[in-house]
């Protein structure tokens with residue numbers, strides 16, 4: 001077997017957008033036009049082929065990223081459909097990490113929306129080259145110029161039109177291609193429609209010439225020779241112009257903007273042309289970086305079949321075929337049947353079977369090459385973010401960062417049989433989604449699930465209740481994931497002594513307890529020199545400390561950002577034991593934390609409300625009453641955008657309040673921003689509730 005496409009002919013790209021802008025519809029049309037899907041699945045019928053999870057179809061939203069391979073103009077396209085809801089931001093991050101380019105889809109009636117901004121910033125973080133597709137040009141209120149302005153103002157990015165719309169709303173007919181100066185007109189909006197090339201409509205001629213001049217000026221800025229020629233009156237030819245646009249995209253110097261309506265089948269082929277012409281191939285982006293686990297030195301892996309094999313797992317899903325691990329091959333060639341090293345876990349993993357995923361079928365493959373995105377079947381040890389590599393040339397590719405969950409909920413089942421099923425099911429879900437965690441409350445013994453938001457947990461519960469799990473679960477109300485920390489340094493000297501007839505118990509420990517840097521977590525250091533606390537008792541000490549750190553003294557929440565040093569102690573030849581030291585350490589730390597000015601921390605969300613003018617006063621008043629701090633207020637179109645930091649504790653069921661406050665006309669999004677100390681009065685309430 002050999003490559004079907006040169007690596008230069010690959011386009012690994014994602015589609016990112018605010019919820020409902022039309023990612024799924026656009027992806028469906030792309031698959032249709034590129035010939036892989038024979039029936040267009042409409043999102044509103046719940047038949048979209050990309051949205052293969054039953055739930056996604058019912059809710060009409062895309063939850064998991066599905067990777068799909070298709071072909072256009074002789075190029076091999078690997079598409080990832082990324083979810084738009086902010087609770088699934090982690091999925092968007094994962095996708096961006098492994099893709100080389102992206103199409104950002106806007107709703108032309110809405111312009112840049114809050115989540116567009118979030119995914120755009122994530123794109124900036126991973127330096128993903130992008131083109132923008134203004135979708136829904138057929139919708140009432142669609143406005144291409146407003147979208148361009150929004151990209152400038154709200155994203156602070158530089159948009160350059162590659163096309164102009166011909167007509168808008170129900171009169172939208174097609175586009176003027178500013179590179180070729182042709183009108184491409186769809187004279188039908190039924191599925192599979194092709195465009196006709198027509199003369200540019202007379203009333204748009206002047207506007208098209210101006211827009212083309214702007215495009216050429218933006219393009220020649222990227223090349224001195226082209227600029228000089230242009231100043232002397234020579235426009236770049238079409239091939240040069242295209243290569244300059246490509247250069248602009250690769251360097252994010254500016255962003256080409258296209259338009260169309262995926263739903264009405266207009267502008268999809270021209271979008272595919274732009275993907276092929278302007279988005280990068282794997283060799284156009286910098287080589288991927290990693291660490292050599294033996295030397296701990298940084299190494300680079302070029303996108304080439306000749307380099308040692310390196311693969312990053314970015315998504316795990318459970319399906320009737322078994323566990324599918326979606327992975328990107330960064331370098332080298334992977335052959336079925338090989339045993340690889342999972343360098344992140346230091347474990348071997350055999351690749352027994354691998355498949356290329358298409359929207360509604362999968363194809364068994366024998367080999368995968370640098371640049372490919374494949375699904376590996378039945379891996380046992382590999383988790384999202386792990387590296388698989390050639391055991392003789394180990395590398396650990398850059399790790400992904402996962403946000404901490406901010407919301408939690410208890411789950412219960414009635415029967416013992418279900419309890420066992422629940423444990424296994426939760427373990428499975430947690431291994432697929434690193435932003436979803438499971439723990440057991442040490443005091444009540446309850447199972448607690450943790451995630452990024454109410455919807456995130458709702459969806460997990462739904463999965464548990466459905467086939468194949470079919471578990472009858474009861475859930476508690478969602479709770480904020482508080483944390484505890486300390487504000488000052490203290491010392492604590494504690495002796496545990498007990499004499500009950502026979503053998504007694506004796507242990508003395510002395511600790512320094514001090515605040516650690518934010519995000520540094522909990523660290524323990526044994527600073528004892530000499531044998532005042534023999535080494536065999538140290539595990540007991542750590543066990544005692546850990547139990548307090550996982551359930552703090554204020555209200556039983558995990559304690560973070562604390563450093564503990566063991567500086568002194570004493571033992572008794574006969575009466576000391578690891579257990580005695582565990583008891584002493586637990587009691588010492590409880591006392592120590594209480595002396596060290598303990599504080600309760602809560603997650604604070606960044607909230608953005610988009611509201612018509614007449615409701616702004618009530619929205620702001622309401623946010624203030626939720627302990628919100630208003631950060632800003634500006635205009636988008638004729639709507640006001642209010643941004644605020646609000647504690648998550650006061651945001652439950654906000655959607656209902658906002659709806660009734662604005663007669664359903666205001667909308668909002670929120671995402672975790674940071675942890676902050678809870679005001680005294682609120683801390684007392686929390687303490688009364690939990691302690």
Ligand SMILES: Nc1nc2c(ncn2[C@@H]2O[C@H](COP(=O)(O)OP(=O)(O)OP(=O)(O)O)[C@@H](O)[C@H]2O)c(=O)[nH]1
Pocket residue numbers: 017018019020021022023024025026043044060061062063083084085135136137138139260261262263264
């Ligand atoms: N008028 C019009 N409606 C569209 C167009 N594209 C998509 N829609 C509709 O907009 C709604 C949302 O489309 P989706 O494709 O599900 O959007 P999405 O961005 O994938 O949404 P999520 O997966 O939930 O984030 C659906 O009802 C589509 O039929 C378009 O070009 N014009």
